[in-house]
Amino acid sequence: MECSCKNVHSDLSLLDTVLDTYANVDGSLITILQKAQEIYGYLPQDVIRHISEKTGIKPAKIMGVATFYTQFRLKPVGKYLIMLCKGTACHVNGSDLIEKTITETLGIHDGETTEDGLFTLKNVACLGCCSLSPVMMINEETYGSLTPDKTKKILAELTAQAKEGANT
């Protein structure tokens, strides 16, 4: 299979300050990857190679770390990253129903992005807002006590917001 990432050319200079600070500090790989993801939205392959060259850590080890932790993504995500809590309290209070609603409304499953690049759905273990369960977090904003209707409303509002933003 042909690698789909060969045409990715990220602006590697954006990472200069991060690498200047951390490249030679032992044990900083996770921090560097976190900062890189903040900059690029995900971890493109050319960025991983660049980090490898600057730190002397083999690309295989970097991939090992990047695939071990749930925070890291190897593909771009949508404008809105929906982190749906699948913790115990949310499970007991019906998070499966919320997941179904999101899937029905947007046509995406866990880990997928909508074709328009607006939404990515990611199931996460626990967001620690159990008393408001079921809960989801979209780009650092937490939405609690979800019902299917409330979820649809939130998604519709965000879609409208994005369209408005695109038109202005």
Next chain:
Amino acid sequence: MMKVVVGAGSCGIAAGAQKVYDALQALNTENTAFELRITGCNGMCFLEPIVDIYEESGDLTRLVKVTAADAQKIASAVENQNLSALDTLKISDEDAEFLNKQTRIALRHCGVIDPESIEDYEKIDGYRAIRKVLLEMTPEQVIEEIKTSGLAGRGGAGFPTWFKWNAARSAGGEEKYLICNADEGDPGAFMDRAVIEGDPHSLIEGMLIGAYAIGAKEMIVYVRAEYPLAIKRLENAIRQAEKKGYLGENILNSGFSCKMRIKAGAGAFVCGEETALIESLEGSRGMPRLKPPFPAQAGYWHKPSNINNVETFANVAWILFNGGEKFAAMGTEGSKGTKVFALTGKVRRGGLVEIPMGKTLRDVIFDIGGGIRGGKQFKAVQMGGPSGGCIPESLLDTVIDYKALGATGAIMGSGGMVVMDEDTCMVGMAKFFLDFTAKESCGKCVHCRLGTKRMLEVLTRIADGNGQEGDIELLEELCYSIKDGALCGLGQTAPNPVLTTIRYFRNEFEAHILDKKCPAGECTALISYTINPEKCIGCAKCARNCPVHAISGTVKQVHSIDPEICIKCGKCAENCNFGAVEVH
């Protein structure tokens, strides 16, 4: 001037506290009408957003479920000194009991002080314990005081804190580390988040005392990346403490120096295990190490290291300030002090509950939590997250004590308490936890990596109605071999949710396997939907919402569901306003 305080923990903010704060601030632009402040989560999560009004006399009026639309009313009542105008928003006496029945040590400042102000913390005796420790006590005396208190690790294992500190102190070498485990990964537990968001300075002070006791010059807090607000408030607190000379070189002129930094985790449940956490701190995959050597001998970069969790450290300054004996006076023979529980699930009043050890589960769930909501029956309480177990009603009088809870097959754990009612399927619950541990297994040990997968397959087929005779025994066999064959705590305890559900709810497993029935009505493969002709008024709302057109009937006539077409999505039940759709 009256003080208006908005509870702004991340759960409060999710419930709308920030909007309430902004609305109040807009009405108080000159800062003349009242003093507006924030505070952390006081644990009454079921009443968020909460606004506390302190009169000059110190009297407190607590308003609950406040919305931004109430801001005008609050501002004028405060300005006119007429709080009786706010009676409709005031907390009920019954709900107020939720806090009154608690004994708070670890959470003593949560919801009381402004977590972003070091002055607030200093005013209530903050940093007095570290002053006493650095200027009047030897490290050995500190460890002795912790030993007297009987404090045990609140993260799950319940290991005596003094013993770990002593081991790290006795280990040779100049370079030592003190690490705080704030990777609160147990789904259903959020007390550590509440402490960091609501009282970050008590964590810093507790850690400083620990660092002095073991002789560490560097402290690291490993926080989950899912807790952005906690990270922000702790960063702010560290900067404030550095400025005031509580962190850095020659602290309070004692000659003791110690610095502190935060490391954001990247999402891996296994990193709650201390050696996996160390691997992660070193920038590697978080896979547990073989013990011994223990972290006290060879931990972070193979230097002596001590790791405790947030709640443990939150008790330390209190113990040193008030004396270990006062702490040990609470609790049972084997479990001293208090414990915080995160009470959630199908309970009426959910939130953070801190009570002395020795109380019963019934006290927490029924007396403080108000029992099950919606008039349903209590079925079980899940304790200790994916490492714990489900405790049935017959054992509700079990006292909260490490040993007594362990005897039920569950564990104290970090304090997650998820309450389940008659509608929760226990096979589904066991499957839920196995799905979690199978995903979170780091893959190092074969028994855990493959065993959890095989167990998940068996549980899935039982839930799907394809269970076979002998499946329960097969599950048990897999449970014991994983327990024996796994290296770390995650693997060794992963079978607990399955073992306890089989032990206490075996009949539910049998109903799934033999009768192909789900008594709780949750497993879609084993249920069917019908319409009760007595209740159906023929509004046709169900038929309109059915995605596969399985419902037929004319308007104003009783409708019916064709089981051949029905995909059991539950849309009809969800949309029926008359409770006419029934699950069997």
